Amino acid sequence: MVSSFGTIHIQFLLEGAVWTIILSACAFIGGGVMGLIIALMRISPVWTVRTFAAAYIQLVQGIPLLVLMFTGFFGLPAIGVPVSPLMAATISMTVWVGAYLGEFWRGSLEAVPKSQWEAAECLALSRAQRMFKVIIPQAVRNATPGTVGFMVQIIKNTSLASAVSFVDLTRAGQLINNSIFEPFITFVAVAVIYFLLCFPLSVLSRRLERRMARGMAKA
Amino acid sequence: MNNATENKPVIVLRDVEKSFGQVKVLHGVSFEVQRGQVTVLIGRSGSGKSTALRCIDRLETVNAGYIEVCGHVVTDPALELRKLRLDVGIVFQSYNLFPHLTIGQNIMLAPRSVKNLPKTETVELARACLEQVGLGDKFDAYPEQLSGGQQQRAAIARSLAMQPKVMLFDEVTSALDPELTGEVLKVIERLAAGGMTMVIVTHEMNFARRIADQLVFMHQGKIWEKGPGAILDAPQTPELQRFAAQEL
Ligand SMILES: Nc1ncnc2c1ncn2[C@@H]1O[C@H](COP(=O)(O)OP(=O)(O)OP(=O)(O)O)[C@@H](O)[C@H]1O
Numbered sequence: 001m002v003s004s005f006g007t008i009h010i011q012f013l014l015e016g017a018v019w020t021i022i023l024s025a026c027a028f029i030g031g032g033v034m035g036l037i038i039a040l041m042r043i044s045p046v047w048t049v050r051t052f053a054a055a056y057i058q059l060v061q062g063i064p065l066l067v068l069m070f071t072g073f074f075g076l077p078a079i080g081v082p083v084s085p086l087m088a089a090t091i092s093m094t095v096w097v098g099a100y101l102g103e104f105w106r107g108s109l110e111a112v113p114k115s116q117w118e119a120a121e122c123l124a125l126s127r128a129q130r131m132f133k134v135i136i137p138q139a140v141r142n143a144t145p146g147t148v149g150f151m152v153q154i155i156k157n158t159s160l161a162s163a164v165s166f167v168d169l170t171r172a173g174q175l176i177n178n179s180i181f182e183p184f185i186t187f188v189a190v191a192v193i194y195f196l197l198c199f200p201l202s203v204l205s206r207r208l209e210r211r212m213a214r215g216m217a218k219a
Numbered sequence: 220m221n222n223a224t225e226n227k228p229v230i231v232l233r234d235v236e237k238s239f240g241q242v243k244v245l246h247g248v249s250f251e252v253q254r255g256q257v258t259v260l261i262g263r264s265g266s267g268k269s270t271a272l273r274c275i276d277r278l279e280t281v282n283a284g285y286i287e288v289c290g291h292v293v294t295d296p297a298l299e300l301r302k303l304r305l306d307v308g309i310v311f312q313s314y315n316l317f318p319h320l321t322i323g324q325n326i327m328l329a330p331r332s333v334k335n336l337p338k339t340e341t342v343e344l345a346r347a348c349l350e351q352v353g354l355g356d357k358f359d360a361y362p363e364q365l366s367g368g369q370q371q372r373a374a375i376a377r378s379l380a381m382q383p384k385v386m387l388f389d390e391v392t393s394a395l396d397p398e399l400t401g402e403v404l405k406v407i408e409r410l411a412a413g414g415m416t417m418v419i420v421t422h423e424m425n426f427a428r429r430i431a432d433q434l435v436f437m438h439q440g441k442i443w444e445k446g447p448g449a450i451l452d453a454p455q456t457p458e459l460q461r462f463a464a465q466e467l
């Protein structure tokens with residue numbers, strides 16, 4: 001007996017959507033921390049540190065996210081690190097987001113004029129103080145619209161976690177379709193929910209960008 | 220304080236050489252600044268004034284020669300830069316206030332994080348420094364809300380809050396409209412009257428003549444003449460003669 005698409009399925013999709021949001025949040029937090037570390041390493045005065053971070057970015061950007069997911073989910077247990085699907089997906093997303101945000105934030109840090117570094121240096125601030133009290137606050141301002149925009153990419157890319165049996169929004173859609181064989185309505189519903197998650201972030205990002213542009217014009 | 224230390228110059232540059240890549244910018248620059256003295260560097264654009272000033276605060280490292288400031292051997296590679304910067308304040312043409320902080324926060328940042336002064340004390344200090352430059356009412360304003368002249372005075376106040384023994388000024392009025400220049404120069408003149416040891420790079424010749432205990436004329440990376448402000452009236456070299464004729 002094949003039941004048609006109904007409230008119960010929508011409810012199941014919304015549960016999946018909650019997990020999509022949870023994984024996105026984990027990926028953003030983990031990837032944000034990773035990205036900050038990578039960005040700071042990228043502008044380190046120590047050659048080896050800089051180069052290590054650059055190699056990390058190049059490496060991760062050269063690997064499909066899906067392969068990172070497989071490595072996390074199948075690879076980690078194989079070397080004796082047991083992981084839940086959420087853990088595996090979070091670790092893989094952290095690695096992936098860290099590389100992209102690291103590169104993006106490096107640019108934002110470097111966009112703060114050199115004269116600001118110099119002024120802070122001349123006030124006898126230590127390197128850490130210069131970074132955290134003068135440079136990063138200004139870089140955060142510059143980077144916010146782009147970072148919010150990147151959150152859209154994060155949400156969409158969490159759908160790859162469905163491939164490692166994490167029941168997110170995409171996986172929920174697959175499961176429903178497997179039982180009721182109504183791919184069109186099911187995946188349109190999935191698409192609409194993704195859109196509703198992403199669209200506000202896109203709008204916010206564009207608004208922030210416009211506000212920044214206005215701020216620049218004024219200054 | 221005994222006589223020997225009192226007479227020791229606060230700033231010494233001896234045979235300083237500096238190149239950027241292949242381009243030699245300073246050719247054996249030497250001068251001294253006594254305690255409480257105002258030295259003004261003048262010369263054409265590109266003559267090396269800024270570079271000389273930046274070498275004093277180790278924003279540039281020299282290729283040869285000796286620099287000493289307040290007893291710190293600046294040319295010693297092992298120098299602790301923070302100790303040097305505690306004694307030296309520098310103000311730039313472009314103000315370089317921190318745009319994300321209010322004027323008050325700009326001024327309190329270094330006294331709090333570098334000297335670990337308690338908050339109440341730094342608030343008082345910041346207010347006093349702002350009064351000193353005539354900006355007592357701008358404590359809570361953001362830099363972008365101030366005029367260029369006000370921003371520059373705020374930048375001076377920020378340096379003063381660290382209570383430096385020496386102040387360096389690099390063309391601090393060059394970015395300002397003529398009507399705003401005066402208010403900044405007045406602040407510097409008050410500092411001079413208060414006995415602050417200073418090195419000033421400026422294109423304002425009348426100001427230079429008025430304030431200088433020692434005038435240093437640079438041309439193509441060399442010092443051609445140095446002496447009291449009167450050297451402008453009786454140049455010994457054709458270079459200074461031409462420069463003075465143009466600028467005055
Ligand atoms: N970071 C740098 N890299 C390469 N060359 C530089 C650098 N800084 C200065 N120079 C060069 O050194 C020379 C002296 O520059 P400097 O800024 O000291 O001159 P200045 O006397 O301060 O001139 P101005 O009155 O225009 O400020 C110039 O020819 C300049 O192009």
Ligand SMILES: [Mg+2]
Nearest residue numbers: 268269270390
């Ligand atoms: Mg200059």
